[in-house]
Amino acid sequence: MTKTLYQVPIVDPIEFFLMVRLTHNLLTLAFIAAALSCGNEQPITPVASGLGPRQGGQVVVAISSDLSTFNEYQWAPEAAEFEVLDLLFPSLMIEQPDFALRPPSFGERLATSWEFSPDNRQLTFHLRSGARWSDGVPVTAEDVAFTFSVQKDPQLGAIGLEFKEFITGVEVLDPLTVRFTFSHVYPYQLMDANDGHIIPAHVWGAVPRAEWRTTDFSQLLVTCGPYRLAAHTRGQTIILARDPAWWGHPRPYLDHLVFRVIPDVASQVNQLLSGHVDVVRVVPPRDADRVRANAELELIEFPSRDWGYLGWNNARPPFDDRRVRRAMSLAINRKAAVDSVFMGHARVAQGPILSSMWAFNRNLPILGHDPEAARTLLAEAGWGDSNGDGVLDRGGKKLEFDILYPATNAIRRDLAQLISADLARVGVRARPLPVEAATFLARQERGEFTAMLAAWTEATRIELSSVWASRSAGQGSYNFISYSNPEVDRLIAGARLEADHARAKLLLDRIQELIVLDQPVTFLYERNELVGLSRRIRGANINAAGLFFNVQDWYWEP
Amino acid sequence: MGRWLLRRLAAAALIVWLVATATFFAAALAPGDITLRLADTRVSPSIREQWRRTFDLDQPLLTRYLRWMAGAARGDLSTSWTTYRPVATMIAEALPNTVLLAGAGLLLELLGGVAIALHQARRPFGTGDRILTFATLLAFAMPTFWVALLLVEVFAFRLPLFPPSHMRSPAGEMAVGWQRMADLAYHSVLPVLAIGITGVGAIARYLRGSLLDERAQGYVLAARGRGCSPRRALRVHALPNALLPLITILGLSLPFLVSGSLVIEVVFSWPGMGQLVYSAALARDLPTLLGGTVVVAVAVVAGNLLADLAYALADPRIRLGDAA
Numbered sequence: 001m002t003k004t005l006y007q008v009p010i011v012d013p014i015e016f017f018l019m020v021r022l023t024h025n026l027l028t029l030a031f032i033a034a035a036l037s038c039g040n041e042q043p044i045t046p047v048a049s050g051l052g053p054r055q056g057g058q059v060v061v062a063i064s065s066d067l068s069t070f071n072e073y074q075w076a077p078e079a080a081e082f083e084v085l086d087l088l089f090p091s092l093m094i095e096q097p098d099f100a101l102r103p104p105s106f107g108e109r110l111a112t113s114w115e116f117s118p119d120n121r122q123l124t125f126h127l128r129s130g131a132r133w134s135d136g137v138p139v140t141a142e143d144v145a146f147t148f149s150v151q152k153d154p155q156l157g158a159i160g161l162e163f164k165e166f167i168t169g170v171e172v173l174d175p176l177t178v179r180f181t182f183s184h185v186y187p188y189q190l191m192d193a194n195d196g197h198i199i200p201a202h203v204w205g206a207v208p209r210a211e212w213r214t215t216d217f218s219q220l221l222v223t224c225g226p227y228r229l230a231a232h233t234r235g236q237t238i239i240l241a242r243d244p245a246w247w248g249h250p251r252p253y254l255d256h257l258v259f260r261v262i263p264d265v266a267s268q269v270n271q272l273l274s275g276h277v278d279v280v281r282v283v284p285p286r287d288a289d290r291v292r293a294n295a296e297l298e299l300i301e302f303p304s305r306d307w308g309y310l311g312w313n314n315a316r317p318p319f320d321d322r323r324v325r326r327a328m329s330l331a332i333n334r335k336a337a338v339d340s341v342f343m344g345h346a347r348v349a350q351g352p353i354l355s356s357m358w359a360f361n362r363n364l365p366i367l368g369h370d371p372e373a374a375r376t377l378l379a380e381a382g383w384g385d386s387n388g389d390g391v392l393d394r395g396g397k398k399l400e401f402d403i404l405y406p407a408t409n410a411i412r413r414d415l416a417q418l419i420s421a422d423l424a425r426v427g428v429r430a431r432p433l434p435v436e437a438a439t440f441l442a443r444q445e446r447g448e449f450t451a452m453l454a455a456w457t458e459a460t461r462i463e464l465s466s467v468w469a470s471r472s473a474g475q476g477s478y479n480f481i482s483y484s485n486p487e488v489d490r491l492i493a494g495a496r497l498e499a500d501h502a503r504a505k506l507l508l509d510r511i512q513e514l515i516v517l518d519q520p521v522t523f524l525y526e527r528n529e530l531v532g533l534s535r536r537i538r539g540a541n542i543n544a545a546g547l548f549f550n551v552q553d554w555y556w557e558p
Numbered sequence: 559m560g561r562w563l564l565r566r567l568a569a570a571a572l573i574v575w576l577v578a579t580a581t582f583f584a585a586a587l588a589p590g591d592i593t594l595r596l597a598d599t600r601v602s603p604s605i606r607e608q609w610r611r612t613f614d615l616d617q618p619l620l621t622r623y624l625r626w627m628a629g630a631a632r633g634d635l636s637t638s639w640t641t642y643r644p645v646a647t648m649i650a651e652a653l654p655n656t657v658l659l660a661g662a663g664l665l666l667e668l669l670g671g672v673a674i675a676l677h678q679a680r681r682p683f684g685t686g687d688r689i690l691t692f693a694t695l696l697a698f699a700m701p702t703f704w705v706a707l708l709l710v711e712v713f714a715f716r717l718p719l720f721p722p723s724h725m726r727s728p729a730g731e732m733a734v735g736w737q738r739m740a741d742l743a744y745h746s747v748l749p750v751l752a753i754g755i756t757g758v759g760a761i762a763r764y765l766r767g768s769l770l771d772e773r774a775q776g777y778v779l780a781a782r783g784r785g786c787s788p789r790r791a792l793r794v795h796a797l798p799n800a801l802l803p804l805i806t807i808l809g810l811s812l813p814f815l816v817s818g819s820l821v822i823e824v825v826f827s828w829p830g831m832g833q834l835v836y837s838a839a840l841a842r843d844l845p846t847l848l849g850g851t852v853v854v855a856v857a858v859v860a861g862n863l864l865a866d867l868a869y870a871l872a873d874p875r876i877r878l879g880d881a882a
Contacts, residue, residue, distance in 0.1 A: 058728065060728065065837070068640050068641050068642075069641065069642060074642060075640075075642070154608065155608065157606075157608045157609055213612050213642060214637045214642055215642065216641075216642060216643045217642075230732070231731045231732055233725075233726070233731055233829070234648075234651055234829060235652075235827075235829030235833060235834075236724055236725060236726070236731075236827070236829050237724065237726070237728060237731050239728055239731060239732065256728070258728040260723075260724060260728075260827070261827055261829075262723060262827050263824050263827065263833070263837075264824060264825065267710075267722070267723065267825065267827070270710075270715060270722070271722055271723070273715075274714070274715045274718065274722065276714075276721070276722055276723075436589060438588070438589045438842070439589045442589060
């Protein structure tokens with residue numbers, strides 16, 4: 001999955017199911033108390049005998065919604081859709097899940113080798129010979145150049161556009177050689193060149209760009225991947241069949257991948273438990289124990305790239321005062337709240353870089369739960385209970401505010417209530433305020449809040465400027481909390497251009513220290529990814545790089 | 559009759575137009591639009607403006623409304639903002655699925671309701687009647703989604719007799735001919751039962767009451783006096799008259815055939831109109847939402863109109879028109 005690369009605030013993705021669940025909740029819980037019958041009906045046709053991988057069979061994967069498009073540059077597909085598109089379209093390279101140790105490295109995919117020019121401004125890819133589109137036409141450098149022209153087209157405004165910002169041109173040297181030119185040298189040149197799937201120039205190039213957005217690309221589907229589309233019933237089922245023309249032949253081992261649209265996540269889990277589906281991508285924390293208890297199933301848990309925070313409006317009193325923000329973080333029992341809401345499937349976030357990343361500062365000072373220290377800080381900032389009503393005040397103004405969150409998000413609702421109770425104990429009146437999701441986004445963007453519960457999905461690149469650098473006028477920024485620290489700005493700008501990651505790490509460590517000291521937000525949680533799958537599927541290496549990272553190696557236990 | 563029909567048709571068109579207009583403005587004035595999806599991504603403001611131009615969102619509300627109305631009048635329901643396909647095509651795909659499911663469900667509740675009511679009316683206030691009264695009241699009172707979940711739990715998970723969701727199995731998707739049909743029928747059992755069970759109570763309760771009323775009427779007593787068996791008197795004489803009010807119920811059920819049951823379609827992953835309109839509303843896909851609403855509005859007025867017409871045909875005491 002190459003498209004984990006942008007930062008996305010989670011509003012709907014933290015689970016459409018939570019909303020459906022508001023209604024189904026109690027009943028489903030009551031129903032599923034007892035063990036459910038299991039019976040996998042996957043037809044398996046062993047080809048080879050003996051131990052080791054076998055050809056054949058199908059894996060059924062539950063998805064929450066159908067693919068909205070087969071052309072990712074048409075609009076903004078959701079992350080789950082990219083996992084399907086990743087099976088149908090090639091990327092130049094495949095990002096490796098080694099970001100815990102260093103900036104991610106890349107493995108070969110459509111490109112079999114690549115090299116930088118001596119000045120590092122040019123990057124040349126050598127493409128695989130023998131890669132063919134599903135209509136038999138070879139995949140060439142022309143397709144790469146065409147894809148780049150689509151990614152850069154301002155008329156289309158594809159969402160990956162900003163990753164191509166520093167790529168000034170893509171040049172076809174010969175049918176299997178293509179050269180990217182960059183405006184300057186920076187740490188993520190490979191990542192930016194790789195972002196987005198390569199699309200067929202000879203078919204999609206014929207669609208005028210003006211009609212691009214209203215074209216039904218399923219009618220023009222030409223693919224190149226381990227699988228090709230075998231059947232698609234809208235809103236129901238996508239069936240992918242092994243593509244015998246793929247370069248990895250005879251792999252993949254599995255004949256078919258079947259995607260079943262099941263909008264309700266509780267139903268997805270029930271069908272996993274009953275053997276009707278083999279893989280559920282997002283197992284809700286509350287169902288984790290049931291999946292784990294089932295002898296037929298395996299629960300794979302690894303750190304996700306999502307983290308949540310309680311954002312303070314740094315431009316507005318009382319949170320323009322660092323002491324007050326720090327006091328809030330000290331007053332909230334973050335560990336208890338996160339453990340209770342995620343049932344142990346998340347950890348407390350400590351700073352602006354995910355703790356699973358190579359750049360995370362392991363020596364960050366940890367802000368524990370210390371209501372006494374919080375009271376002292378608040379008193380220093382001039383907040384005291386002058387009239388004895390239990391709520392702190394200063395100059396006749398009470399310390400009270402709303403905690404804004406999207407109404408459909410049950411996780412944030414629970415967090416808001418726990419936080420509100422913690423803050424009440426130090427004399428702060430924080431009222432949970434659910435608002436409609438669109439309103440939430442609009443108010444977040446316009447800074448119309450005092451406190452809000454929000455979340456981000458982080459890229460595997462370290463990109464701190466859009467969220468933590470001071471907001472400059474007219475520029476698209478995600479610093480909704482109006483955080484501003486000139487020292488942090490300077491360090492971020494320096495780290496962005498530092499190609500040597502050991503030297504960059506020193507700058508990033510300092511940035512994390514400063515941000516944690518400032519507490520522009522109260523860092524809350526880093527969620528874990530929970531994937532449920534049948535134990536009889538062998539060879540699967542499911543990790544943060546994607547569900548189908550090594551799908552070609554999956555096979556059914558003999 | 560002709561003038562009456564014309565007037566009703568004009569009123570129907572007016573209602574559909576009003577519904578479409580109200581939906582358009584309500585949806586357009588709600589906070590946020592489709593480009594909110596772009597708020598999630600780091601695109602520059604100029605690109606967001608580009609998107610808004612593509613979807614005409616930079617135009618004044620009235621212009622957008624007039625454009626949409628002009629298209630709709632020609633049968634062009636515009637293009638979906640989430641799937642980039644013609645809304646009319648999407649509706650054409652979803653509608654048969656809903657008609658199939660809701661139609662079979664309606665048929666089941668109708669036949670079941672008539673059978674239960676006939677049985678009850680033979681010996682009213684006996685033990686059987688009391689048990690059935692309790693059962694039908696219970697069925698009537700149970701929420702549809704609960705019945706649906708219960709059926710799935712019992713007949714798909716505990717006793718794996720039926721599939722828990724979808725219209726077809728993966729194998730069925732690839733099959734042709736009667737195998738494909740059989741697969742579909744097999745997958746329809748639980749959702750149709752869920753609709754039928756919750757609907758059967760209402761019909762049975764209604765019909766039992768009107769059967770008992772009719773049974774006490776002179777014409778039924780006269781039939782009995784002429785030596786007609788109680789069974790025949792009930793079925794041949796009382797039933798046709800007792801069924802008249804059901805015309806209204808059926809007329810009111812026609813929109814259901816088109817709008818579908820959102821709950822059933824979500825629980826059973828059934829790709830019908832309910833799901834289509836619901837997901838369009840969530841995604842702020844205005845053209846799809848509007849298209850779906852208009853089609854449902856047409857079904858509502860058509861259902862009422864047909865019910866009135868059917869009444870006039872079935873019951874000679876009712877005359878439509880100015881003289882009535």
